[in-house]
Amino acid sequence: MNPIAPFYTLAYADSELIFVTHSGRPALFYWGPKLDLLMHSFEQLAAEQHSEPPALPPMPSNVSLCPLLGDGFFGHPGLQLHRHGLAWDAAPKLVMVEKDDDTLGFASRCDQHDLELHHYIKVCAAGVISFSTEVINLANDPLFINHCAAATLSVPEDFNHLMTFHGRWGREFQTYRHQHRHGTFTLENRTGRTSHDQSPFMIVHESGCNENQGKAYGFHLGWSGNYQLRKEALAIGQNVVQLGELLMPGEVILERGETYRSPxxxxxxxxxxxxxxxxxxxxxVREELKKRVPISSKPVHFNTWEALYFDHSVPRLLDLVERAAAVGVERFVLDDGWFKGRNNDLSGLGDWEPDPIKYPNGLGPLIDRVEALGMEFGLWVEPEMVSPDSDLYRAHPDWALQPSFTEPTLARNQLVLDMSRREVQEAAFQSLQRLLTQYRIAYLKWDMNRVIHQPSDTCGRAKVSLYVKAVYALLERLRKAFPTVVIESCSSGGGRADFGILHHTDRIWPSDSNDAIDRLGIQNGFSYLFPSAVMGSHVGPKKCHLTGRELPMELRAGVAMLGHMGIECDLSTLEETDLGVLKSAVKVYKDWRWLTMQGDFFRLTVEDYESACQFVSPDQSQSLVSYALLDSPARILARRLHLVGLSELKRYVLRLVWPQDAALQAQCARLSRTALSGKSLMSRGFDLPQLLPCSIVMFSITAIDDVH
Structure with a gap:
């Protein structure tokens, strides 16, 4: 066994992480631009490891990856455990380090209390670093885990600005900024899913950091259950970030040889x-998804929900199929209402077979017509749920999560199945397998329409952690059996959006709101963590059923083009003018999805009554910029928009690509006749046309030659 070195580095691109080991506990010493290691002697590193504050015990200057109560750490411990009230003061010491080019593993052991602690660090694609922690019980007595953070990391003391993401159903991913200099900032989620209320993602940055300059750290817990995010500014001067699963009492009890690994x-x-x-x-994310679904394969959807709701009939659906194909749709998705007894949200969940009254010949004739018109077929499912009024629940009422002392409380008229039970998971898999084997289904919209507020089995044990892992396992089993099926994660909109679920799915539905103005804010917040390639974005009805707001087709379609485009309105009721606009939008999306799905994405800095973003190709030869005016502007003259991400050494020509309105095209014709340098477009910008509120414009920016 090699001796343990005083420090270890993981380097990538122009940055590096340095971990120190002098105290017997691995700790993050530095993370930032690459340093000249020759300037840091071992003696300097060792001298910086301990301090002795007044009236306090000596303590390491660098907080370990897992600070413990027994260390005298005054912040939130990275690990809380006990054996029937004892062994809370476990103190594992580092015994082994394993390292290669992009991974680092620290193994520690506590002989007094017979447990091991392992930290795993990996440099992933694009400079994203994954951290996780594992606890192993080596004793005969059970080990109760109350908390085990993925990692506890120090950040520079002057990084006291926070950005977090909050919201509600229909208005997710709203951005909030905080200044945090003292005490503890905590976000906790107990909904049993990622939640609409907040995201397990925070950004910590220095003063003066903005969209295009300054230093910032991002921290995201890839987990689709309960969690806690914490930033602590301790009085002794330590600035600490900690993320981990939020465990309920008794959720994790390890018998001898068993392990718990954090998300x-x-x-x-x-x-x-x-x-x-x-x-x-x-x-x-794009690198991960390339293993399954080509990023460029983002077909235009038609989803039946806001056209039909539960009112399904084969003739009406066949009419929508014809109309969708004529618009240019490439994937037709049959949403809720297709299965046995499903005439409203009071019944049917769990009975996953076509309703014999609505579909007397099954789904086959509908799928045949969809495919005959050159489209793929997709289907909505909610396999984790059950309706009390269903054959499944009447046969197996004990399969639902429920409190041990009272009747379960419904939410959206449904209960949650205990997916951690092998027979429940097997029944769900068999139902999905029958559908995917009997019918040619290319896409599943996997929904989860309620929180888990009574996450108990019939014995009274809390099961959120086991539940989430079981859902992941079911998805993975389904993927192996049907590797070409594309799966979307939906949870009443953006209630389940995180890297944990995204490792098993291909697309996220960010919100049930198709209101284009609200969507711009939702999609803006979503973009801080997720690329447009996994963001479903649909053209809704003229009058949004959530907000009651009526918006023009040009805006609704333009906003949908910024993500994975779909349509979710009744095509049979569209006026001919709007239908023509929609057809044009679908063509523009198809022309530019190679860039919007794979290019570098930039948020542009504008006023609150505006929204702007830009996509740039890797070679900086092509760009697409979108600008929306949401309300009456403060200025009389149109805005001058400053671009980003272009090459200062190239000359570009701008062309209005959306909307395809003759008057606007005439206003913007001068742009296509004048070549501007990238430096000019980024420093001085270009003048937008005069717009009315609730308008959107998109410009292509094409390099024609180099600046001479």
Whole structure:
């Protein structure tokens, strides 16, 4: 066994992490731009490891990856455990380190209390670093785990600005900024899913950091259950971030030889502002998804929900199929209402076979017509749920999660199945397998329409952690059996959006709101962590059923083009003018999805009554910029919009690609006749046309030659 070195480094691109081991506990010493290691002697590193504050015991200057109560750490411990009230003061010491080019593993052992602690760190694609922690029980007595963070990391003391993401159903991913200098900032989620209320993602940055400059760290817990995020500014001067699963009492009890491994935390560091941080996360996600579904394969959807709701009939559906194909749709998705007894949200969940009254010949004739018109077929399912009024529940009422002392409480008229039970998971798999074997289904919209507020089995044991892992296992089993089926994660909109679920799915539905104005804010917040390639974005009805707001087709379609485009309105009721606009939008999306799905994404800095973003190709030869005016502007003259991400050494020509309105095209014709340098477009910008509120414009920016 090699001796343990005083420090270890993980380097990537222009950054590096340095971990120190002098105290017998691995700790993050530094994370930032690459340093000259020759300037740091072992003696210097050792001298910086301990301090002795007044009236306090000596303590390491660097907080360990897992600070413990027994260490005298005054912040939140990274690990809380006990054996029937004893062994809370476990103190594992580092015994082994394993390292290769992009991974680092620290193994520690506590002989007094017979347990091991392992930390796993990996440099993933695009400078995203994953951290996780594992506990192993080596004793005969059970080990109760109350808390085990993925990691506890120190950040520089002057990084006291926070950005977090909050919201509600229909208005997810709203951005909030905080200044945090003292005490503890905590976010906790107990909904049993990622939640609409907040996201397991926070950004910590220095003063003056903005979208395009400054240093920032991102911290995301890839977990679809309960969690806690914490930033602590301790009085002794330590600035600490900690993320982990939020465990309920008794959720994790380890018998001898059993292990608990935390969900992974995905952290990243940017020297180029918040856009740079987002782009690193985006590249990581795209790299992961390339293993399954080509990013360029993002067909235009038609989803039946807001056209039909539960009112299904084969003739009406066949009419929608014809109309969808004529518009240019490439995937037709049959949403809720297709299965046995499902005439409203009071019944049917769990009985996953076509309703014999609505579909007397099954789904086959509908699928045949969909495919004959050149489209794929997709289907909505909610396999984790059961309706009390269903054959499944009447046969197996004990399969639902429920409190041990009272009747379960319904939410959206449904209960949650205990997916951790092998027979429940097997029944769910068999139902899905029958559907996917009997019918040619290319896509599943996997929904989860309620929180888990009574996460108990019939014995009274809390099961959120086991439940989430069981859902992951079911998805993975389904993927192996049907590797070409594309799966979307939906949870009444954006209630289950995180890297944990995204490792098993291909697309996220960010919100049930198709209101284009609200969607711009939702999609803006979503973009800090997720790329547009996994963001479902649909053209809703003229009058949004959530907000009652009526918006023009040009805006609704333009906003949908910024993500994975779909349509979710009754095509049979569209006026001919709107239908023509929609057809044009579908063509524009198809022309540019190679860039919007794979290019670098930038948020542009504008006023609150505006929204703007930009996509840039890797070679900087092509770009697409979108600008929306949401309300009456403060200025009389149109805005001058400053671009980003272009090459200063190239000349570009701008062309209005959306909307295809003759008057606007005439206003913008001058742009296509004048070549402007990238430096000019980024420093001086270009003048937008005069717009009315609730308008959107998109411009292509094409390099024609180099600046001479």
């Amino acid at each position: 992974a935390m995905y952290a990243s560091f940017s020297q180029t502002g918040l856009n740079g941080l987002s782009q690193q996360y985006h590249r990581y």
